[in-house]
Amino acid sequence: MQIIPRSQWGATPWNGTPNTVPLGRRTEFFVHYDGGDPVTRTGYAIMRAIEAGHLAQGWAGVGYNFVVDQAGTAYEGRGWNLQGAHCPDHNTTGIGVQIAIGGDQEPSAAALATCRALYEEACSRTGRTLAKRGHKDGFATLCPGSKLYAWVQAGMPAGDYEPAPDPGGWNGGGADENFERYQVVINGLSYGYGAQGDHVTQVGQALVNKGFGKHYSSGPGPVWTDADTANYADYQKSLGFTGNAADGVPGESSLKELLGTLPGRVSPKPTPPFPGRDKFGPGKNNGSITLLGQQLVRKGYGGFYTSGPGPQWSEADRKNVAAFQRAQGWTGSGADGLPGPETWTRLFS
Numbered sequence: 001m002q003i004i005p006r007s008q009w010g011a012t013p014w015n016g017t018p019n020t021v022p023l024g025r026r027t028e029f030f031v032h033y034d035g036g037d038p039v040t041r042t043g044y045a046i047m048r049a050i051e052a053g054h055l056a057q058g059w060a061g062v063g064y065n066f067v068v069d070q071a072g073t074a075y076e077g078r079g080w081n082l083q084g085a086h087c088p089d090h091n092t093t094g095i096g097v098q099i100a101i102g103g104d105q106e107p108s109a110a111a112l113a114t115c116r117a118l119y120e121e122a123c124s125r126t127g128r129t130l131a132k133r134g135h136k137d138g139f140a141t142l143c144p145g146s147k148l149y150a151w152v153q154a155g156m157p158a159g160d161y162e163p164a165p166d167p168g169g170w171n172g173g174g175a176d177e178n179f180e181r182y183q184v185v186i187n188g189l190s191y192g193y194g195a196q197g198d199h200v201t202q203v204g205q206a207l208v209n210k211g212f213g214k215h216y217s218s219g220p221g222p223v224w225t226d227a228d229t230a231n232y233a234d235y236q237k238s239l240g241f242t243g244n245a246a247d248g249v250p251g252e253s254s255l256k257e258l259l260g261t262l263p264g265r266v267s268p269k270p271t272p273p274f275p276g277r278d279k280f281g282p283g284k285n286n287g288s289i290t291l292l293g294q295q296l297v298r299k300g301y302g303g304f305y306t307s308g309p310g311p312q313w314s315e316a317d318r319k320n321v322a323a324f325q326r327a328q329g330w331t332g333s334g335a336d337g338l339p340g341p342e343t344w345t346r347l348f349s
């Protein structure tokens, strides 16, 4: 079986930092349902609705460790290692799993089998047989409803339903291409539901400028919303994209077309190798001296240059290097103005 990670279903960043709980402290496994009303959502929308509800309670995000839908798909909430918010006094000892049904909905065989598989995996990871509990065993509540509670009391039988094998490893396996995309990373920046930053605002403004802003009721702003997705999908369709290629999550080509250029995190340039001490000093003339001078200027140690920097070694080069060396706390021959490997490395780091 497979667990859809938070990054895939479009979780917003944690509100605060949930505590980590060592697996060794887990002794029980709680089954929950969604409440008195039937669940009509499917797929990622289930998680996003739970998240919105739990964030509204002031919690860090989805409070269950996992959620299982009627198709038998498991979704990551707090996962294996974070403290949940699902049953007071049992959030560190208990792994909490919601089966996404409500009211008198009948749990599917697929959902029960996946929940059972999560239980088995939890026992395997903790090295002990966890107690099987319904929420009402730890707290005065109707949860998990009569049907799931009867199932828990019967020992959580999985029946003969076999969950599909996990293609990518537990909890964080690869994205399943049968699922919609919600977020992508392009050039080190995230786009799609839940993504945040000035680059998100930039995309929204560009959409508005091109006439694709009709789904905004406010904004655009720095947090990617469903309105951004809807507007972006309109824009993709205008480019001739269809189906999954017009899902409202940017691809490289549409993004470049929209913005004229791809924004990205500037990756630091690698340190050039130290060319050797014999490249520097009176009478020397080479490209390494130019490179040195330019880097000194960039770092704010170009004060002695009246022209250049250039390839011909000068007294200004020496004085600028010496100033940089003294700024490292070096004295005497350590600040002689002639770069060695350590000066070079620090200058280019």
Ligand SMILES: [Zn+2]
Pocket (backbone or CB within 6 Å): 031, 032, 033, 086, 135, 141, 143, 144
């Ligand atoms: Zn519950």
